[in-house]
Amino acid sequence: MFAALFKGNKRSVLLKAGVMIAAIALLDWRIVGEIPLGFLYLLPMLAIGFVLSPAEICLFAVLCTLLSEVFDDLRWTLRTGLSRDVLYFVAFLGAGFYVRSVSLSRKAALQHLHEIESQRDARREAEEQLTILIESSPAAIVTTEADGRVLMANEAAHRLLGVPQKELQGRIIYRYLPSLTNVSRYEASQHFRTVMQARGQREDGETFLADICFSTYRTNAGSRLTAMVLDASEEFRTHEVSGLQQLLVGSRIAIGAVSHEIRNVSGAIGVVHQNLAHSGSLNGNKDFEALGNLVVALERIANVNLRQPSDQASVIDLAALLDELKIVVAPSLQEEEITSRWLTEAGLPLVWADRPSLMQVFLNLITNSVRALSKNSDRVLNVTAKYDGTQVVVEFSDNGGGVVRPEDLFRPFQAGAAATGLGLYLSRAFMRSFGGDLRYKPIPDGACFVVHLTPALSTGQE
Template sequence: MSSLFSSGRRPTYLALIATLIIGVAIADWRTTAAVPFGFGYLLPIVIAGALLNRWYVITIAILCAVLAELFDGLEWSVPFGLTRDFLYVTAFTGIGLFTSEITERRKAAAVHLRNLNRENQARRDAEEQLENLIESSPVAIVTVDAGGSILFANNTAHRLLGLPAGALPGTGIAPYLPSLAKVPQQADDGRSFRTMMQCKGMRQDGEPFLADVWFSTYRTSAGPRLAAMIVDTSEDFRDREQTSFEQLLFGSRILVSAVSHEIRNICGAISVVHENLSRDTMLAHHSDFEALGTLTQALKRIAAMELRDREAFIASIDLHSFFEELMILLRPSLQDEDIRAAWSLPGDLPPVLADHHSLMQVFLNLAQNSRRAIAGRQDASFSISAHAHQGRVEIAVADNGPGVEDPSILFRPFEGSADSTGLGLYLSRALLRSFDGNLRYEPAPQGALFIVDLATDPDAPRKGQD
C-alpha cells in the first residue's frame, strides 16, 4: 500500500484529523437530539480525502458514521437506523472520495503543467539552438514554398547571393537558382525527394557560380515545402581545372620528351649514315644529299631542345589513406562487372614520396587494364598487395586474366592493341620515374602482375615511434 501522505508532516496531519473528529463527536454528544451535529464530520473527512488514500478515507468515513450514530441522540431501529447509517456512510464516503479525486486530479494537473512547461522550455531551447546553428552555418540554407517563393534564408544564403540580411524572404528562388525552382514539390506517387544536384547559380550582381545543392521536399498544413542547403563550389572547380591542366601539361612534356628521345636516336643513326656516305665523291657535292644532311641536323636540333619539366608535387603520402581513396573510385566499376577485389596492405606500411595525382593516375590505368582483361570472366578477380623492403615499397597489382603475350613491348609507346594506344603503361612508368619510382612487369602463373616501386619518406616517423 502506498504511503498515506507526505511523510514529513504526517504526525501533524494525523493529530489535526483526530482532533477534529474528537471535537465533532464531543459537540454532537453535548448537543440535544433535536439538533443533529453529524454534518460536522464532513470537515475532517474532507481533510482526510485531501491527504489520505481511498481506503483510509473509507475507513474514516465509516468511523465518523458510527460516532454520529452513537452521539446524535436519535432512537435507533432497524428500518430507520439502518437507513440513517447507510446515508451517513454514503455521504461521508462520497464526500471523502470526491475530495480525494479532486486532489489527485489537481496533483496530476500540476504535474502535467510542470511537464508541459519543461517541454515548452526544452522546445524553445531546441529551437534557439537550431536557429543559432542555421544562422551560424557556413552552408547556405533556404526553404521554399510551392510557388517558388523563399520563406526562410540564413545569413550565409544572403552573402552567397550578394544580398543584405533579410532581403531574400518573399522573393523568388528562380532568378538565383533556376534549376532548384524546377524541382517538383512532390513525386507523382506522393513520395518526397531527398537528393543532391549540381547546378549553376546567379548572384544579385549577375555573377554566375557553380553550386552543390542538397535538398528535400516535405508537406505541411500550409502546403508542400522544399528545404535546400547550397554550397558554392566555384573555387573547387577552378582548382580542379587548374590541377587537371597542369597534369595535362606535365604528361604532355613527358610524352614529347619521349618522342624527342626516339627522334634523336633516329637522327643520330641517320647522321652516321650521312657522314659515311659523304666520303663518296659522287654524293659529297650533290645538292639533294646536302639538303638531306641539313634537314637531318635541323630535326636533330629540334629533338634536342630541352623542355623545362614541371616539378611534380612530391609529398609524403600515407598509402592506407591513398588506397582508401582508390577503393572509393574503383569499387562501383568492379562491382558492376562482378569482379572480386582483394586488398592486402600491412598495418606498418611506411609513407612514400610521390605526386598524389600522378600516383592515382598510375593505379587507375593499371586497374583499367586489368578490368578490360578480365571482363566477362566468371571468376574475375583483381588484387593489390604491398610490402616494404630496404627503403622501398613494392605494390603488386594483379589479375587472373589471360596475361601478356609479349612483355617486351609493354612499355613502348604506340605499340598498343586495337582497343588501346599503348601510351598508358609508358606514361605511367614515366610519371613514376619523375619522383624516383618505377613500374615493371613480372611473369605470374596466371594473369598479369605489375609492380609499382616507390621510395619511402625518410623523414616520416614510423608507426610506433614518437
C-alpha cells in the first residue's frame, strides 16, 4: 500500500503528497486535544524526497512545520514552540533528504548494474565473434601453456596437423612444431612477438614448411603462447620450380649465346681449314684431318636448337607487378640514397608476359641503374609506365652519365662489361620470347631503357 505512494512520475507523486498533507492537516484540525499529529507529515515528506530537489524539499519541510504548528492544540511560546518547530523542521527535512539520498543511490546502482550488463553482453558478443573468427580462419591458430600443452586449437589447426577434430587439445605442440621448443627455454618474464619459418610435422609423420607467427604473454594461470601457422610448402615448391625454370631459361639463352660465338669461331677455322686443304700441302696429314673433324663437331654442337619455349607466358597485371617491384628494390635504393620516382598511368591494360622473366628484366635494369648512379652525388631513378595506343611502354631512366657505346649493349661477352655482359642480352631475349622487346634510348646526362609489352587483348588471349 505504502509502496504505491512512491511510484509514478513527479506530477503524480506531488499530487499524492499534496492530498496526504491536506488530509493530515484536516485530521489535525478536527481532533481536539493535546494530541500532536505532526509526525504524520513524515509520510508525504518521504514521498516527495524521491522527486524533488534539495531546495524544494526545504520548502515542503517549512510548509509541513507550519501546518503542524497551526493545527495542533499545543500552546506556542518562544521557549517551547520554537524548539518544537525546529525539531519538526529538522525531522521533515532529514526524512526528505534521506529518501532523496536513497533514491539517488538506487538510481546509481541501477545505472551501474545496467552498465555491467551492457559490458557483459558486449564481452559475450565479442567472445562469440572472436570464436567465430578463430574457427572460420583458414590459418591454424593454437594456444598452449608454458609446457607446450595445447589449450585451444581451431578447425584449421586440426586439418593442418592431420589430427581428428577436438583431439588436439591436451597434446604437446612440440611434437608437431619442434621449433617452438626453443621459445620455452627463455625466461618466463620475456615476451616474444615474432615470425619465423620452420619445419613442421603432421600426425602421420609427413613434414611441411610452416610460417609461424607467435606471441607469448602471461595470465593469472601462467605463461601462454598463441601461434598462427600457415603451410608454406606449396609456395616453397612453386618458388623452387619457378627458380628452376628461370635458371633453365637463362641457361638456355646463355648457351645459345655461347653457341653463336662458337659458331662464328668454328666458321672462321673452317674457312682456314678449307684454304689449307685446297693448297694440298697438308694432304694425308693425320693432325690436319683431325682438325677438320673437330671443326665439324664444333659446328654440330653450335647448331643445337636451344630456343626458349614461350608456354610460360600469361596475362599479367603490370601495375600490380610494378608495386611488387617497388617493394623488392626499395631497401637497396634507400641504402644507396637514390631518389626514385614511379609514375604509372591509370587504367593500364593487362599485358602478355612471363611474370618471373619480366620481374628479372626489371630487376636487371634497376641494378644497372644503381651501378651507374654509384659515382653521382645527385642520384635519381625514374620509372614510367604508359600505354601508347598499341603497346604498353615501361621506361627506366637515370642520370648516371649514359652509355659510351650503345651499339654493344645487347651483345653477349662484350669487352669492358662489369661481369659477363649477359644481363642485357638475356633481358632482351626474355622480352622477345613472349612478344615484347627491350631497347635503349639515349637521353642527356643519363640512360633510358624502354621495355615494350604487348597488351593481352591484342594477343587473342582472354
